[in-house]
Amino acid sequence: MPAASSPAELFDKVPPQDLEAERCVLGSVLIHNQAMDDVVGHVQKDHFYADAHRKMFDAIHAMYEGGIRGIDAVTLRDELDRRGDIDAVGGVPYILKVLETVPHAAHAEYYAKIVRNKALQRSLIDVCTDSLREAYHGHDDIEDILARAEKNIFEIVENQTGISKNAIADILEETFARIFERMDKEGAISGIPTGFNSLDDMLSGFQPSELIVLAARPAMGKTALVCNFALAISKYAHGVWENDQAAGKPTRNAPGGGVLLFSLEQSKLELAERLLCIHAKLNGHKLRQGTLDEMEQYALTEGSNELRHFPIFIDDQAGQTMTRIAAVSRRLKRSNDIGIVIIDYLQLIEAEDKNLPREQQISSITRRLKFLAKELHIPVIALGQLNRGVEQREDKRPRLADLRESGAIEQDADIVMFLHRPDAYEPDDRPGEADLIVAKNRHGPIGTAELVWLKHALKFGDKSPISEPEGF
Structure with missing residues (x-):
């Protein structure tokens, strides 16, 4: 077996490219202009390896988008000449060579896919090469190197060009399957309880792919x-798994699955205490003071034994960026099939470009949170803060305009919820x-x-409780 190539040998190799396929794409469009509709679904000018081909494609694409039909060697020559690029592409002789290359203009989309795939290979090589160099030099923390590599590779996937050809007949078939599945549940909820x-x-x-924003004033x-x-x-998910095991059935992917909670404000120990307090129905103040009586200590132990089996994952690393949040979420989705991501809270996520105005930073973060929800096909809940303006009004009930950086958040979120407790402002106004x-x-x-609101136990409940969903 031949020895694997060293990084140095890999760096010296000619990047993947297919110049003949690039010429075939250009020639196909010159012969049959309507082929551009098939081509642009797969390639952009930067996908071409040869600089001459990039210039030619850019000129052809600009003319086509400008409504010009009848693009041929002559009109392309005139456009390149107007741009000052005619000599850079090799003049008329090279344009004619491109025309002579094409076996059949009907295969334009096939040639375009070859060009795109070679470009993706080059992009992947560039990303991996940068990661290799960073790993060899070892100046940065390995987590930072891994996060950058994952971000860059994900951007390659995101930036792939391709025309969706999902016919309405196929979409309707999947749609009806989902509708009938809901009907079979006899009125049960369709999302995560x-x-x-x-x-x-x-x-x-909570529905898959939704970005849910939960906002409130502090405390x-x-x-x-x-x-x-x-x-x-x-x-709920754990209950479904236990029922399956007891019945000797294969474990199902229960609605909800695991929960990944990013805590940007509190430590994982503080959150674990909160979860224990809620689950075991304990007085949070007594738990913090260490003054639990014997019965409460027993409830604490029992609650802990139950809670340890619940699929909850907490990440409390400081200085979270969207790159790291996305990377950790993808890993937990692959390894533990998490069903929801919760982020506490939105305004503490660090911007990756700190030179941008704050509103643009938040816009970028909320947009990437929505992309993450769609990519993993799970709900993402992001907590948010409200402006102080809500406290200066006589009516303290929050409104959409009270969201900090409200424009970007309101635009990207599928659901916006506000938590409001009247007794936080007036103790006698609907206490509890x-x-x-x-x-x-x-x-x-x-x-x-x-x-x-049971403040002592940090627990919320329905004001008019009805029968709980099965599994609770």
Whole structure:
């Protein structure tokens, strides 16, 4: 078996390219202009390896987009001459050579795919080469090198060009399968159970690919609320798995699956205490003081023994960026089939380009959170802060305009919810009650889920509880 090539040998090799395929793409479009509709679905000018071919494709594409039909060797020569590129591409002789290369203009899309694939190979080689150099030099932390490599490779995947050819007949077949699946559940929710019947009635559970923003003023209990979500979702999934095992069935992918919680504000130990307190129904203040009595200590132990089996994962690393959040989420999706990602909270995610205005930074973050939800086909919940303006009004109920950097968040989010407790402002105003306001719901109704708030146990519940969903 021949020895593997060393990095130095790899760096010296000529990058993958197919100049003949590039000429065939250009010649096909010159012979049959309508072939451009097939070609542009696969290649851009930067996909061409030869500089002359990039210039020629750019000129042809500009003329085609400008409405010019009848693009041929003569009109291409005139356009290149106008741009000052005619000599750079080899003049008229090379244009004629390109025309003579084409076996058949009907194969333009096939040639374009070859050009694209070679370009993707070159991009992958560039990314891997940079990663090799960084790894050899070892100046940066290995986690940073891995995060950059994963980000760059993912960008290659994101930037692939291709025309979707999903016919409506195929889409409808999949759509009807999903509709009938909902009907078979006899009114059960279609998404991931939230743990609150009043909220499930509005949202039908958290849906795959949705970006959900939960915002509130400080000390309203939004972290406690998402801990309640995490426990309900993971408890449901664990219950399905246990039932399958008891019945001797293969384990199903229960709605919800595992929960990945990014805590940018609190430590994993603080969150674990919160989860224990909620699950074991303990007094949080007594737990922090270490003054639990014998019965409460027993409940703590029992709760811990149950909680350790729930599929909850906590990442509390400081200085989180979207690159790292996406990388960790992909890994946990592959290894543990997580069903939801929760981020506490949005405004603490560090921007990767700190020179941008803050509003553009938030816009980039929310857009990438939405892409992450679509890529992993799971809901992503991001907690957010509200402006102080809400406290300066007589009516303290939050509105969409109260979101910090509200434009970008409101635009990208599928669902925007506000947590509001009237007794946080007036102790005698509906004490122990909370409103979970669904202010935006891209795919359904808006409204308010009325909850009760057990502050001592950090626990929320339905104000008018009805039978809990199976598995809770």
